[in-house]
Every structure is written in structure tokens, then in C-alpha cells.
Amino acid sequence: MIESKFVEPFDWEPDKERLKKAMLFEPVDRVPHIDNLIEDRHVEKLLGRYAGNTLAYGGDPAKGPGGEDLRPMHADDFIDLCNIIGQDVISFDAGMWTPLKGKNDEGKLVQVSDRSVKNKKDFDRLIMDSENEIKKAVKYIREYRDAVIKHKSKIGVCPIYGCVMQTLYEFVVGMDDFMMMVYEDRALVEEMLELSTVHFVKLSHAMVEEKMDFLFLGDDVAFKTGTFLPPQIMKEIWTPRIARIIEPAVNANIPVLFHSDGKIDALVDDLIEMGINCINPLDPYCIDYRDYKKRYGKRVALCGNIDIEFPLSKGTPEDVEKDVLEHMEVLKPGYGYVSNSSHSIVNYIPHNNYIAYLNSVHRYGKY
Numbered sequence: 001m002i003e004s005k006f007v008e009p010f011d012w013e014p015d016k017e018r019l020k021k022a023m024l025f026e027p028v029d030r031v032p033h034i035d036n037l038i039e040d041r042h043v044e045k046l047l048g049r050y051a052g053n054t055l056a057y058g059g060d061p062a063k064g065p066g067g068e069d070l071r072p073m074h075a076d077d078f079i080d081l082c083n084i085i086g087q088d089v090i091s092f093d094a095g096m097w098t099p100l101k102g103k104n105d106e107g108k109l110v111q112v113s114d115r116s117v118k119n120k121k122d123f124d125r126l127i128m129d130s131e132n133e134i135k136k137a138v139k140y141i142r143e144y145r146d147a148v149i150k151h152k153s154k155i156g157v158c159p160i161y162g163c164v165m166q167t168l169y170e171f172v173v174g175m176d177d178f179m180m181m182v183y184e185d186r187a188l189v190e191e192m193l194e195l196s197t198v199h200f201v202k203l204s205h206a207m208v209e210e211k212m213d214f215l216f217l218g219d220d221v222a223f224k225t226g227t228f229l230p231p232q233i234m235k236e237i238w239t240p241r242i243a244r245i246i247e248p249a250v251n252a253n254i255p256v257l258f259h260s261d262g263k264i265d266a267l268v269d270d271l272i273e274m275g276i277n278c279i280n281p282l283d284p285y286c287i288d289y290r291d292y293k294k295r296y297g298k299r300v301a302l303c304g305n306i307d308i309e310f311p312l313s314k315g316t317p318e319d320v321e322k323d324v325l326e327h328m329e330v331l332k333p334g335y336g337y338v339s340n341s342s343h344s345i346v347n348y349i350p351h352n353n354y355i356a357y358l359n360s361v362h363r364y365g366k367y
Contacts, residue, residue, distance in 0.1 A: 008359045016156025016213050019088040023255045023277045023301040025336045031365030036091045037344035046084050051077035061093045065111030072140050075147030085358050094137035094159035098167040098196040099129040115174035120188050130199045134206050141210045156213035163219045164196045197241040204248040215249040215256045222262025224286040231266035243274035250275035272300050280304045281342050303338035312349045317356035324360035
């Protein structure tokens with residue numbers, strides 16, 4: 001039984017090399033774990049002070065554009081948190097959403113999120129604020145790296161960005177209209193995707209120059225039964241662009257994690273071929289982790305699948321422990337496994353269940 005209000009003491013320190021080696025199928029002392037979004041109530045209980053969530057202080061960019069004043073969690077707080085939970089990396093929002101902006105009533109540039117673009121005329125009104133957003137990302141990666149040095153820590157730094165398609169269907173155009181636009185005005189769709197790609201390629205070069213330790217690229221492109229668009233169309237308009245975005249990191253031998261919810265079977269071979277080292281979060285509603293271990297477990301690292309509904313939200317600490325152990329038994333052998341929830345550590349997960357998850361990973365993740 002692992003129920004506890006506190007993370008149990010452990011005799012090792014967070015270390016980026018552990019995560020790198022696990023993603024490259026090299027021997028490690030234990031399975032690393034990573035959750036890029038741990039929401040604020042869990043963070044506050046662990047730190048004993050308010051520090052925001054692990055993507056932002058005072059907002060949540062994962063839920064959409066949060067305004068010009070939104071900033072990542074302060075690096076010192078994140079490092080303290082990692083030392084408590086044993087996480088090997090601090091990650092930050094380097095601009096998940098393509099910075100397509102318009103002027104508000106006060107004449108200030110703001111991220112477009114009203115799904116108002118329905119044709120080329122609408123799109124041509126937008127402003128790509130690439131230079132300013134890249135400057136912000138550079139500012140924050142330097143802040144994070146300086147904090148790691150100050151703390152004499154081995155923790156890695158990982159920017160998160162790259163929602164090429166999701167920015168468009170979720171905020172700029174709207175899901176239904178975007179999917180119709182692919183067939184009715186593909187030239188406009190490709191123009192929008194290309195503008196996003198050029199921005200994110202520039203951002204990748206900047207992050208490589210700033211010596212990022214990992215790249216976490218996310219773009220939700222699938223639901224439970226497969227990709228939103230037919231695989232052939234994805235291969236034509238999306239896959240080559242993702243390959244270009246990660247190319248600077250791949251060429252610099254920087255490990256790359258890719259995130260998409262849903263059933264991504266049709267994309268996995270392409271992701272591996274372009275140089276993705278790890279896929280996340282192995283959506284449990286459509287991905288059997290045992291099957292993925294058999295099919296892909298020697299070619300790409302697997303990360304995630306601990307379901308935030310059951311056991312994390314609706315189960316008991318004992319259910320959490322059992323599920324973590326079952327995943328470890330299947331996914332640990334041969335390395336190439338990073339423990340992770342199926343989405344994020346949301347506030348509605350009982351805190352004792354989150355603690356049980358951490359303690360179980362620490363207990364059963366040892367090689």
C-alpha cells in the first residue's frame with residue numbers, strides 16, 4: 001500500500017542524462033517521469049506556496065492564448081518542484097501557438113483566438129509577430145538555464161512549441177471550417193501552415209543556439225479513431241512541415257519528444273523516420289501500450305498512458321499503484337520508457353493519487 005500525503009524520500013537526484021539515455025534506449029538507473037503541465041493546486045501543495053502551474057505563472061497557455069503578460073513558471077520554483085518530485089527536466093512554453101495576431105479595440109496586438117478567419121481576405125489582415133515571440137522564448141530559456149547553473153543542478157531545460165495545425169483549427173479558423181477548408185481552399189490552408197512552419201523553424205534554430213537540452217513539440221492532430229484528416233493528406237501537408245521544424249534539433253543531436261492526443265498509428269513511422277525520439281501521451285482511449293511496445297518499442301521511446309480518468313481521478317491510491325506497476329512490467333524492459341500521465345496532472349486529480357503516482361514510479365521504476 002502506497003497511500004501517503006508526501007513524496008517518499010529518494011536517494012537520487014534529477015538528471016537530464018537519465019531522460020536522454022532512456023529516450024535513446026541506453027541503460028539508466030530508473031525510469032524517468034515527466035509531466036509538462038502540473039496544475040497550480042498540486043504545485044502549491046508540494047511547494048507550500050503559490051507558484052502557478054508548470055506551464056505558466058497566473059494563467060494556462062495549454063488552454064489557449066493567455067495574453068502578452070503571461071510568463072512561464074519562475075525557474076527557481078520549478079527547480080524546487082523537480083527536486084521534490086524527482087523530475088529530470090523543467091519545461092516552458094516557448095510559444096505553443098503560432099503568433100498570428102490582430103489589433104484589439106485599443107490598437108494593441110493580441111493573439112487571434114476568435115475563429116474569425118474564413119477566407120484569404122480574413123487571413124491577410126493578420127500579423128505574424130514572429131520576431132517578438134522568439135525574443136521572449138530566448139529570454140525565458142536563458143532565465144531557465146541561468147537558474148540551473150545557479151542551483152548547480154543537473155536538470156534539463158525543454159522548450160515546448162509547434163502547434164502548427166492545432167492553432168488554426170482551434171483558434172484561428174475553427175474545427176469544422178478548417179476541415180472543410182482543407183478540401184475547398186487547400187491553397188489557403190497550405191499558406192497558413194507554411195507561415196506557421198517558417199516561424200517555428202526560426203524558433204528551433206534559436207533554441208538550438210541557446211542550447212536547449214530537449215525539444216517537446218506538440219500538435220494535437222488525431223481523435224480516438226485516427227487522424228483528423230486522412231493519412232495521405234497528413235503526409236502531404238503536415239508531416240514534411242513537422243520534419244522541417246525539428247530538423248535543427250535533430251541535426252544538433254537534441255532529443256525530440258512529440259505529443260498528440262488520439263490514435264496516431266498512421267503517423268508513427270513518419271515520426272520515427274524524421275527523427276522523433278519519443279512519442280507522448282499514448283492516449284489510453286485508443287492506444288494499447290502493450291501493442292505499441294511490441295510494434296514500436298525498439299524504434300521510438302514511449303511516454304505516457306497513465307490514465308487521468310482512471311486510475312488518477314476516479315481510482316484509489318492502490319489503483320494508481322497497480323496501474324503504474326503494470327505499465328512498468330511491460331514498458332521498462334529494454335529501456336525506452338518515460339512515465340507520464342495520459343494528459344496532464346489536472347487539479348481534479350486527488351492530490352493523494354498524484355502522490356501515489358510519484359511514489360509508485362519511484363518505487364517500481366528502478367532497474
